Each structure stands twice: as C-alpha cells, then as structure tokens.
Amino acid sequence: MLTADIPPNQTIYVKNLNEKVKKEELKRSLYALFSQYGRILDVVALKTAKLRGQAWIVFSDVTAASNAVRQMQNFPFYEKPMRIQYAKGKSDCIAKADNTFVPKEKRRKQEEKTENRRDAPQATNGVKTDNNGTPADSYRNGKSNSQEATPPNNILFVQNLTHDTTEDMLQLLFKQFPGFKEVRMIAAKPGIAFVEFDDENQSSTAMQSLQGFKITPQNSMAISYAKK
Numbered sequence: 001m002l003t004a005d006i007p008p009n010q011t012i013y014v015k016n017l018n019e020k021v022k023k024e025e026l027k028r029s030l031y032a033l034f035s036q037y038g039r040i041l042d043v044v045a046l047k048t049a050k051l052r053g054q055a056w057i058v059f060s061d062v063t064a065a066s067n068a069v070r071q072m073q074n075f076p077f078y079e080k081p082m083r084i085q086y087a088k089g090k091s092d093c094i095a096k097a098d099n100t101f102v103p104k105e106k107r108r109k110q111e112e113k114t115e116n117r118r119d120a121p122q123a124t125n126g127v128k129t130d131n132n133g134t135p136a137d138s139y140r141n142g143k144s145n146s147q148e149a150t151p152p153n154n155i156l157f158v159q160n161l162t163h164d165t166t167e168d169m170l171q172l173l174f175k176q177f178p179g180f181k182e183v184r185m186i187a188a189k190p191g192i193a194f195v196e197f198d199d200e201n202q203s204s205t206a207m208q209s210l211q212g213f214k215i216t217p218q219n220s221m222a223i224s225y226a227k228k
Contacts, residue, residue: 006086008086009065009086011086013085014082014084016053017080018053027045030043033173036216037059039061041058065086069086071214076209154200155196155228156196157227159222160221161215161221165185170185170195171183174210180197182196203225
C-alpha cells in the first residue's frame with residue numbers, strides 16, 4: 001500500500017501531476033477538487049526541476065487528509081492519474097502551530113531526497129475502490145438504468161449535485177478530459193447539469209472516470225447520457 005510506511009498526518013503528497021499546467025492554475029484546481037474533504041490550509045506546488053508534477057495539500061485535520069488519500073487515489077487529473085500518499089514532512093503552517101517549524105531550505109532538501117527514493121513505479125494493488133469515495137469500479141464496470149435507456153451521445157446529464165455546486169466547480173472536473181466544450185446548468189433546477197463534449201467517445205470516457213465522484217461526502221454524482 002502506498003502509505004503503509006508513513007503515519008497519517010494533515011498533509012498529503014500528490015505526484016504524477018501534469019507538468020504543462022501553470023502553477024497557479026494547478027493550485028486553484030487542486031484546492032477546488034480536494035476541498036470537498038475538509039478545510040484546506042495550504043496548497044504548495046513548486047516549479048523547480050526536481051519538484052515539477054508534485055504538490056502538497058495541507059488539511060486542517062488528519063481525518064480529512066485520510067479521506068482524500070483514500071478516495072482520490074489514481075483519480076484522473078488533467079489526463080494523468082494522481083499518485084497520493086501522506087507527506088513525510090510537516091507543512092510550514094502546521095509546524096508553526098505546534099512549534100516544530102523547520103526552515104524551508106532545509107525542508108526542500110529533505111523533500112528532494114524523498115523524491116529521489118520514490119522514482120521507482122508505485123504499486124497500486126493497495127488502493128481502495130470501496131463505496132465510500134473513489135470513482136468506483138462498480139460504476140465503471142456497469143451501466144445505470146438511464147444510461148441503458150438513452151443511446152450514447154456527446155452530452156452528459158449529471159444529477160445529484162448539491163445546490164451550491166457551480167459551473168466553475170464542474171468545469172474543473174470535466175475540462176481535464178479531451179473534447180470538453182462546456183457545462184450548462186439550469187437556475188430553476190438546481191442539482192443537475194449538462195456537460196457537452198465534441199463526440200460520444202469523449203463523453204463516454206469522462207462519464208466512466210467521474211461516475212460516482214463525490215461532490216461532498218454525502219453526494220455522489222450520477223451521470224448518464226442526455227436525452228436528445
């Protein structure tokens with residue numbers, strides 16, 4: 001299991017991120033994606049040669065970090081599956097809070113050493129795909145009733161959203177898939193949205209990846225093809 005040798009803590013380490021994404025966009029997207037699991041204190045992403053494609057996300061409590069590690073493991077983010085584990089080092093804001101702060105330069109050297117040891121491909125046989133969170137295999141391997149009733153097409157119908165879900169939030173989730181065009185929400189009907197792609201193959205890929213994704217711990221997205 002990826003995190004077996006590292007004790008749970010408030011900071012998670014995310015790697016295998018798309019290096020072409022600009023740092024500020026990456027930080028905003030990670031914040032929007034992971035904030036469903038709890039209050040985020042900081043998102044750290046560096047563009048130095050050895051630390052590209054990586055980020056550290058600091059939660060306010062260990063429970064939130066643990067849920068994020070478990071539920072977002074291998075989630076496709078900008079067309080690459082995220083590799084997530086607990087961070088070996090504390091974040092500055094946590095360290096300052098408990099008076100164990102280490103200067104950044106010293107911590108950066110420690111992180112670079114850690115990354116060198118992690119260069120080998122990571123095993124994924126310990127990843128959970130239970131009903132508590134990841135885009136579950138039970139959704140990916142089967143079709144919902146509405147999916148069977150409606151022929152595949154380029155527009156997805158997304159249900160079971162919270163009333164405060166915004167188009168921007170959904171765009172962050174869906175725009176990482178090729179062919180994404182737009183998200184449309186209906187003000188008079190909160191809780192649903194339509195997501196359009198260039199063709200049905202692209203919409204199918206997005207649906208399979210995001211089916212069952214938890215907008216909140218209580219709300220899992222239900223995705224089907226839109227009726228035309």
